[in-house]
Amino acid sequence: MSYKIDTLCVQSGYKPKTGESRIPPVVQSTTYVYEKTQDMADLFDLKSDGYFYTRLANPTVAAFEGKVAALEGGVAAIGCASGMSATTLAAFTVCGAGDNIVSSSAIYGGTFNLFAVTLPKLGIECRFFDVDAPAEEIEKLIDDKTKMIFAETVANPSIKVLDFGKIAGIAEKYGVLFFVDNTLATPALCRPFEFGANIVIHSSSKYLDGHAAALGGVIVDGGNFGFKGNPRYVSFNEPDESYHGLVYADLPAAPFANKCRAQLVRDMGAIMSPQNAFISFLGCDTLALRMERHSSNAAKVAKFLSESDKIDWVLHPSLENNKYHALARKYLPDGQGGMLSFGVKGNVKDAAKFMEALRLVTQETHVADTRSCVLHPASTTHRQLSKEELAAAGVPENLIRLSVGIENPDDIIEDLKQALQKI
Numbered sequence: 001m002s003y004k005i006d007t008l009c010v011q012s013g014y015k016p017k018t019g020e021s022r023i024p025p026v027v028q029s030t031t032y033v034y035e036k037t038q039d040m041a042d043l044f045d046l047k048s049d050g051y052f053y054t055r056l057a058n059p060t061v062a063a064f065e066g067k068v069a070a071l072e073g074g075v076a077a078i079g080c081a082s083g084m085s086a087t088t089l090a091a092f093t094v095c096g097a098g099d100n101i102v103s104s105s106a107i108y109g110g111t112f113n114l115f116a117v118t119l120p121k122l123g124i125e126c127r128f129f130d131v132d133a134p135a136e137e138i139e140k141l142i143d144d145k146t147k148m149i150f151a152e153t154v155a156n157p158s159i160k161v162l163d164f165g166k167i168a169g170i171a172e173k174y175g176v177l178f179f180v181d182n183t184l185a186t187p188a189l190c191r192p193f194e195f196g197a198n199i200v201i202h203s204s205s206k207y208l209d210g211h212a213a214a215l216g217g218v219i220v221d222g223g224n225f226g227f228k229g230n231p232r233y234v235s236f237n238e239p240d241e242s243y244h245g246l247v248y249a250d251l252p253a254a255p256f257a258n259k260c261r262a263q264l265v266r267d268m269g270a271i272m273s274p275q276n277a278f279i280s281f282l283g284c285d286t287l288a289l290r291m292e293r294h295s296s297n298a299a300k301v302a303k304f305l306s307e308s309d310k311i312d313w314v315l316h317p318s319l320e321n322n323k324y325h326a327l328a329r330k331y332l333p334d335g336q337g338g339m340l341s342f343g344v345k346g347n348v349k350d351a352a353k354f355m356e357a358l359r360l361v362t363q364e365t366h367v368a369d370t371r372s373c374v375l376h377p378a379s380t381t382h383r384q385l386s387k388e389e390l391a392a393a394g395v396p397e398n399l400i401r402l403s404v405g406i407e408n409p410d411d412i413i414e415d416l417k418q419a420l421q422k423i
C-alpha cells in the first residue's frame with residue numbers, strides 16, 4: 001500500500017511495537033550494549049542492522065532519516081548536523097582532488113562559497129552554469145572528471161524554478177549523478193526523484209523542522225543510479241581498503257548512502273544530534289499542511305504586492321507574469337512555497353524605513369519557518385557591496401526577501417500595507 005504524501009508525513013519513519021512509546025524516544029546515548037562479540041562484529045561488517053556508536057547511527061536519527069527517505073521516495077537517508085554538512089559529505093562521497101562539480105549558479109550563498117572557494121582549495125573544481133542556459137551550453141562543462149551536477153528545486157534567494165527535464169537529460173546522457181537541493185520546495189510540493197534526480201539534499205533547518213528550532217541536514221539516496229561498471233565512478237567499483245574490501249556498487253541497495261556513511265560520516269562526523277532529529281521528526285508531521293498554507297499565503301501576498309503602487313516588482317512563481325510560472329505549474333503544481341522577493345520603489349533608505357515599520361513581520365536571516373520574516377540584503381548580508389556590485393550580483397538595493405509564514409494572510413497583508421504607507 002503506498003500512501004499519499006500527507007499520510008507519509010504523519011505516519012512514516014517510526015512504527016512502535018507493542019508497549020513502545022508512540023513517538024520516537026530521544027536516545028541520548030553515545031553507545032549501545034551487546035552480549036555476544038559476533039553480534040557486534042556483524043554490525044561492523046554491515047551484515048546486520050543495529051547500533052553501535054551514535055556517530056554512525058542512532059535510533060532517533062534513524063526515525064527522522066526513515067521519514068525523509070519515505071517522503072522523498074528514496075531508498076536511504078543520512079541525517080547531518082546542518083544543510084552545509086549534508087552537501088559537504090555528499091560531495092566528498094563522489095569527489096576527490098582532480099574531480100569537478102558542474103553546478104547551477106543560482107544556489108544558496110553558503111553552498112556557492114563551499115563550491116567556489118573551499119572545495120577548490122582541496123583540488124575539487126566547480127564549474128557554474130546559468131540555470132536558464134540551454135542544455136547545449138551546460139553540456140560543454142562536463143568532462144570525464146565531472147562527478148556531479150548540482151541545482152536547487154526553488155533557488156534561494158533568487159526563487160528560480162529548476163527545469164528538471166533539461167538537467168536530468170544531460171545527467172543521463174553523460175552518466176553523471178544529478179544532485180538536487182530540495183530545501184525550499186520540500187517533498188510536500190516536489191519529489192525530485194520522480195523527475196530524474198539521483199541524490200536529494202536538505203537543509204532541514206528550514207521547512208522540514210519548520211519552527212526555527214533545530215539545525216540539521218539530510219542526504220537522500222534515490223537508489224536509481226547505475227554505479228556498477230560506470231567508469232566515472234571507479235571508487236564505487238573498487239574494493240574499499242578502509243572498509244575491508246567492500247565494493248559499494250555491489251551492494252543490493254543504496255550504494256551512495258552506504259559509501260557516504262561508511263567512509264565520510266565515519267571520518268568526518270558532522271552527524272545530526274538525537275535531540276535535533278527528534279524536533280525535526282515532529283516538524284515533518286505537519287509538513288504537508290504547513291506547505292499548503294505557506295504556499296497559499298505567499299500567493300496572496302504576492303498578488304497584493306503586485307497590485308501596490310509602492311512596489312517596483314515582485315517575484316513569486318504563482319504570479320502569471322513570473323518567468324518560472326510554466327515550470328512551476330509542471331513541477332510544483334500543488335503550491336510554490338513561501339519564499340518571495342520584491343523591490344520597493346525608492347532607494348536603500350526607503351527599503352530600511354519599510355522594514356522598520358513592520359510590526360508582525362520580523363527581520364531575520366532565517367527563512368522557511370512558521371513565522372513571517374524579512375531580510376534586506378543590501379543593508380545586511382550584502383552591505384559591503386556598492387550599488388553597481390549589488391546590481392551585478394542580482395541583488396538590487398531595493399530588494400527585500402520575504403519568507404511568508406502560516407499566520408492569517410489578512411494579518412500579514414495588513415502589516416505590509418501599513419509599513420508601505422510609511423514610505
Ligand SMILES: *Cc1c(COP(=O)(O)O)cnc(C)c1O
Nearest residue numbers: 082083084108156183203205216
Ligand atoms: C539554509 C540552506 C542551506 C544550508 O543549510 P544549513 O542548515 O543552514 O547549514 C542549504 N541550501 C539551502 C537551499 C538553504 O536554504
